[in-house]
Amino acid sequence: MADILKEEALKWEEKYRYGTVDDRKKRMNLWEPYYSYVYEPMLKAGFSIPKNNDEFITELTDKGILNSDTTVIDIGCGVGGYTFRIAPIVKSVVAMDINKTALDIVKKRAEETNLDNIEVTDTPWEDYSVTERFDVSFSSMCPAICNIDEIKKMESMTSGYCVLVTVMAGSYDKHRKAMMGELNIHPEGMVTDYDTYLNVLKAMGREVMTANRSFKREYKTSLEELLASMPTYLKIFGLDNDKSIAFIKDYFARNSVDGYLNDESLMNMGMIYWKPLNN
Numbered sequence: 001m002a003d004i005l006k007e008e009a010l011k012w013e014e015k016y017r018y019g020t021v022d023d024r025k026k027r028m029n030l031w032e033p034y035y036s037y038v039y040e041p042m043l044k045a046g047f048s049i050p051k052n053n054d055e056f057i058t059e060l061t062d063k064g065i066l067n068s069d070t071t072v073i074d075i076g077c078g079v080g081g082y083t084f085r086i087a088p089i090v091k092s093v094v095a096m097d098i099n100k101t102a103l104d105i106v107k108k109r110a111e112e113t114n115l116d117n118i119e120v121t122d123t124p125w126e127d128y129s130v131t132e133r134f135d136v137s138f139s140s141m142c143p144a145i146c147n148i149d150e151i152k153k154m155e156s157m158t159s160g161y162c163v164l165v166t167v168m169a170g171s172y173d174k175h176r177k178a179m180m181g182e183l184n185i186h187p188e189g190m191v192t193d194y195d196t197y198l199n200v201l202k203a204m205g206r207e208v209m210t211a212n213r214s215f216k217r218e219y220k221t222s223l224e225e226l227l228a229s230m231p232t233y234l235k236i237f238g239l240d241n242d243k244s245i246a247f248i249k250d251y252f253a254r255n256s257v258d259g260y261l262n263d264e265s266l267m268n269m270g271m272i273y274w275k276p277l278n279n
Contacts, residue, residue, distance in 0.1 A: 005148070005203040005204060008199050008200045009147065011199075016146065016192060016196075017189065018143070018146040019189070024126065024143075024189060028124070030235075030236045031236055032099060034232045034233050034236060035078075037232050038229070039078075039099065039101040039105060042079055042105050043101070043105055047084075047109045047112050048112075049084055049085075049088060054082075055211065055213050056165060056211055056213070057082070057086060059211050060136075060273070065136060065163075065273070066090055068089070068091060069090075070135045070136055070160070071090070071093075071134045072086055072090050072092070072093045072094070072134055072136045073093070073094040073096060073136075073137050073138065073157070074093055074094065074095050074096060074138050074140075075144060075145070076096065076097060076139055076140070076141070076143075076144055077102070077106065078097060078102050078141075079105045079106060080095060080102075080105070080109055082165070083106060084115070087110075087115050087117055092119065093118050094119050094121060095119070095121070096121050096123065096125065096128070098124050099122075103120045106118065106120055107120060125142075125150070126144065130153065130156050132157070133158065134159065135160040136160050136162075137154045137157055137158040137162050137163070138163045139164055140164075140166070141167065141191050145192065146189070146192060148200065151200070156276075160275070161273050161274065161275055162274055162275075163272070164197055164272045165270070165271045166192060166197060166270060167191060167268065168212060168268035168269060169195060169268065171266055171267050171268045171269075173263070174263050174265070175261050175263050179247075183239065185237045185239075187236075187237060194272065197272055198210070201274060206274045207274060207275070208272050209272075210273075211270070211271045212269060213269055214266065214267065215266075215267055215269075216264065216265065216266045216267075217264065217265045218262070218264045219263055219264070220260035220261065220263065221260060221261040223249070223252045226252060230248050231244035234247075
């Protein structure tokens with residue numbers, strides 16, 4: 001079992017190249033301008049709690065994992081996509097993210113929805129001291145849970161269940177994937193995929209439960225929209241602004257139809273949840 005776990009851990013790092021904690025923090029800083037750009041318009045937008053049921057949250061609720069007595073930490077909460085689905089069900093949620101704009105949005109939305117059981121923290125996961133235990137430790141699409149030590153840290157603060165929601169094989173953003181391919185960009189430190197988490201957890205001897213879902217979106221993207229976002233995104237990977245703009249204009253000219261890119265995204269999402277062995 002130890003040899004299998006070591007092998008899975010090595011494959012995990014070779015695939016994603018997270019590096020040291022310092023490497024991860026430097027990478028986080030590169031992502032901040034892009035996320036702030038994406039989030040800032042949401043500061044002015046109104047918000048209400050989603051009325052449609054989320055399949056993953058429904059499953060956790062139906063199994064009694066989330067209930068009115070549950071305390072939760074949402075690691076890498078972003079603007080609260082899951083925080084605001086969880087908070088109305090549970091006793092309390094600690095929403096953790098390093099992006100100040102994201103947390104400002106979470107605080108604003110908590111006020112707008114009269115939810116007083118949400119606490120925010122901008123402490124990076126890597127610096128977070130485990131001083132209390134939560135009934136549920138939850139993380140969705142967060143690259144911070146990137147090795148066995150981070151899984152064990154997550155478990156050490158959990159008295160009930162750990163929950164990971166992440167992307168599964170076959171997911172894509174059509175034109176972003178194509179552009180990254182043409183630029184020969186192979187990002188480091190991205191979100192760990194479902195199969196990798198699953199293989200590592202099984203090698204750790206954890207009895208996991210799973211759920212999955214898929215959704216596809218088709219949409220049109222203008223050159224103006226591309227130029228507003230992609231240079232900031234490509235800067236993360238070392239491409240300067242002038243080169244980004246030139247590439248984007250050329251790519252758009254080659255691939256647009258009637259003034260738009262016909263784009264599509266497919267998201268295959270998986271949820272993995274388990275009780276730590278110390279429970």
